[in-house]
Structure formats: structure tokens, C-alpha cells
Amino acid sequence: MERTLNFYAGPATLPLPALERARDEFVNWAGTGMSVMETSHRSKEYDQIHHEAMDLFKDLLGLDDDFEVLFLQGGASSQFAMLPMNFILPGGSADYVNTGTWSVKAIKEANIVASCREAGSSEADGFTRVPTQGELNLDPKAAYLHITSNNTIKGTQFQDFPDAGETPLVGDMSSDLLWRPIDANRFSMIYAGAQKNVGPSGVTIVLIRKSWVEKAKVDNLPTMLRYVTHLSKESLYNTPPSFSIYMVRNVLRWVKDLGGLAAMEERNRMKGDLLYGLFNELSDFYRSPVEPASRSYMNVVFRLPSEELEKKFVVEAQKNQMVGLKGHRSVGGCRASIYNAMEPAGVQVLVDFMREFARVNG
Numbered sequence: 342m343e344r345t346l347n348f349y350a351g352p353a354t355l356p357l358p359a360l361e362r363a364r365d366e367f368v369n370w371a372g373t374g375m376s377v378m379e380t381s382h383r384s385k386e387y388d389q390i391h392h393e394a395m396d397l398f399k400d401l402l403g404l405d406d407d408f409e410v411l412f413l414q415g416g417a418s419s420q421f422a423m424l425p426m427n428f429i430l431p432g433g434s435a436d437y438v439n440t441g442t443w444s445v446k447a448i449k450e451a452n453i454v455a456s457c458r459e460a461g462s463s464e465a466d467g468f469t470r471v472p473t474q475g476e477l478n479l480d481p482k483a484a485y486l487h488i489t490s491n492n493t494i495k496g497t498q499f500q501d502f503p504d505a506g507e508t509p510l511v512g513d514m515s516s517d518l519l520w521r522p523i524d525a526n527r528f529s530m531i532y533a534g535a536q537k538n539v540g541p542s543g544v545t546i547v548l549i550r551k552s553w554v555e556k557a558k559v560d561n562l563p564t565m566l567r568y569v570t571h572l573s574k575e576s577l578y579n580t581p582p583s584f585s586i587y588m589v590r591n592v593l594r595w596v597k598d599l600g601g602l603a604a605m606e607e608r609n610r611m612k613g614d615l616l617y618g619l620f621n622e623l624s625d626f627y628r629s630p631v632e633p634a635s636r637s638y639m640n641v642v643f644r645l646p647s648e649e650l651e652k653k654f655v656v657e658a659q660k661n662q663m664v665g666l667k668g669h670r671s672v673g674g675c676r677a678s679i680y681n682a683m684e685p686a687g688v689q690v691l692v693d694f695m696r697e698f699a700r701v702n703g
């Protein structure tokens with residue numbers, strides 16, 4: 342059977358070479374006669390992949406020496422609370438740019454454990470774009486400025502990151518980490534659930550500045566909720582999600598072997614341009630609700646002329662072994678998630694199908 346073209350938003354498609362490597366090593370990994378899953382996280386074999394995965398993040402993103410890579414659990418959703426718990430001092434506040442669903446959740450959690458304010462929002466436009474720098478109203482005393490680099494649900498993405506001035510910049514990059522080269526050193530912390538662009542579910546990637554962790558207030562925090570705990574033990578304070586980290590390592594090796602982030606960007610722009618180009622060409626059938634300057638190259642959201650046609654589109658695509666094209670339940674419509682691992686040839690198959698669907702149903 343041919344591999345299904347998987348356009349789910351997450352967990353999402355993984356690079357075939359990363360899966361095949363896992364298959365080949367599944368029951369006898371690194372000559373141990375065991376799988377990775379069965380091996381002690383204190384063994385020298387596991388230690389090697391743990392650190393290789395960390396080093397690959399540093400290498401691919403060009404992180405400076407102040408950065409450390411953490412492998413945590415609880416998803417990006419736990420970071421929504423852990424971040425303000427560690428960094429908003431009593432009586433203090435943090436700034437958040439609100440670009441929809443995920444930033445709304447981050448703001449909600451920050452207000453449970455501390456206090457935060459909206460430094461900008463595109464809510465008035467239904468989150469169909471990201472705010473511009475000029476629209477931001479930054480508090481110079483903010484503990485940090487938080488952005489969601491890519492809104493997985495609305496299909497918007499920051500093409501340029503806001504300038505936070507002296508304020509530490511934090512990015513939830515759950516759905517676009519490693520999609521292209523970025524100036525990651527402008528950030529104090531970047532976090533992502535792995536299951537969209539960098540691996541399977543079960544591990545949360547946190548890239549964080551050591552010098553910032555030193556400033557955290559942790560006296561009243563449980564040990565596991567302190568960044569410094571995981572930083573000082575290289576994410577081996579307790580048992581890490583070793584199989585997920587192993588898979589992330591396989592994915593990062595694939596990224597590197599393909600030419601790193603510059604190669605990812607070239608692939609991703611090619612894929613996005615195929616879809617957005619089709620919307621321009623067949624503009625009376627397909628429509629992007631997102632403003633052109635904010636369109637995501639990871640989650641391409643689109644509408645058809647009616648909800649009936651959208652339903653039919655999703656069903657017929659599935660019959661052609663293309664899955665996950667239904668939009669998020671909160672917004673409706675259709676969505677093609679075309680993360681790093683989606684091959685350009687897969688997007689071409691989708692585009693050909695969409696052209697034919699419009700011809701027959703238009």
C-alpha cells in the first residue's frame with residue numbers, strides 16, 4: 342500500500358526516512374538487542390541520542406552558547422502555565438500578542454498563575470492576519486513578550502517577528518519550528534510540542550537562555566515546574582520520553598541531511614506557493630480567508646463556495662487517500678497542513694485533485 346497523504350494538523354506526517362530508520366532499529370537498537378523504549382535513560386547508548394538531538398537543534402537554528410535545549414512533557418499547553426509561573430514576579434505582568442486560539446489559551450493560563458496584558462490583537466479582524474509592529478503597545482516593564490509564531494487553526498503566520506526592545510521575547514513555535522532559518526537568538530525562549538513539525542507527540546521542545554533561567558523566581562514552585570531543574574540535569578532529572586526524543590533525533594537528522602533549514606524553506610515555499618497560486622488561479626472556487634501578508638506556509642486554510650461542497654471535498658479527497666483536510670471545528674472550511682515532512686510531490690497531487698474537483702463541481 343502506498344503511504345497516505347496526511348494533511349492533519351497534528352500529530353502530523355513524519356519524514357519516511359525517519360520512520361524507516363525507527364523500523365529498522367525497532368527491536369534491536371544500536372546493537373543492544375533491545376529497543377530504545379526498553380533501554381535505561383541512564384545508558385550510554387541513550388545518552389548519545391539525547392545529546393545528539395540537543396546538538397542538532399543548536400546546530401540547525403544557530404543558537405548561541407547561552408541557549409540550552411530542554412525536553413519536557415505536558416505539551417505546549419503546559420508551557421502556557423510554566424512560563425508565567427517562572428518568570429512573572431509578584432505584582433508583575435507579561436505582554437501577549439493575541440493571534441487567536443492558541444494565544445488565547447496562553448493568555449488564559451498566564452492570568453491564572455500571574456497576570457498579563459494584551460500588547461496587540463487581531464481579534465477585530467477575526468484573526469485573519471497578525472498584528473503589525475505599529476499596532477503593538479508594549480509595556481517596557483513586561484516580564485516578557487509572548488507571540489504565537491504560527492496560528493495552526495486560522496492559518497496565519499508571522500513573516501517578521503515583533504521587535505520587543507529590551508524585553509525578553511518568547512515564541513510558541515509549536516506549528517512552525519524549523520520551517521525556515523530564523524534569527525532564533527533574538528528570543529529568550531522558544532517552545533513547541535513536537536507533534537507538528539519536529540516529531541511525534543510526547544515531548545515538548547524548550548529552547549531557553551541560561552542567563553534568563555537564572556532570573557526566574559522558583560521558591561514556591563514544585564521541582565518539576567522549574568526550568569532550572571531540567572536545565573541543571575540536562576533534561577534527565579526524571580525519566581524523559583525517550584522514544585519520542587529518539588524519533589525527534591531521526592527527524593532532525595533528516596532535516597540536516599536534506600540541507601538544513603535553508604532547504605526546508607525552499608521546499609516549504611514551493612508547497613505553499615502551489616496552493617496559494619491555485620487559489621489565485623481558481624478564485625471563484627477556492628478562497629483564502631487570510632490576508633496575503635499573514636498567510637501561513639504550514640497550515641493553508643481555505644474555503645469552497647458552500648459548506649456542502651467543503652464536505653464533499655473532504656470525503657472525495659479521503660477516497661483518493663488524502664486525509665486531514667477538514668478545517669478545525671472552531672472555524673470550519675478546509676485546511677491543508679503541509680509541514681516540513683510533507684513532500685512537494687504530495688502537495689502537487691493535492692493541487693491536481695483540487696483543480697479537477699473545481700472543474701467537475703464549479
Ligand SMILES: *Cc1c(COP(=O)(O)O)cnc(C)c1O
Binds near residue numbers: 443516
Ligand atoms: C498544537 C498547538 C499547541 C498545543 O500543543 P500541545 O502539545 O497539544 O499542548 C500550542 N500552540 C500551538 C501554536 C499549537 O499549534
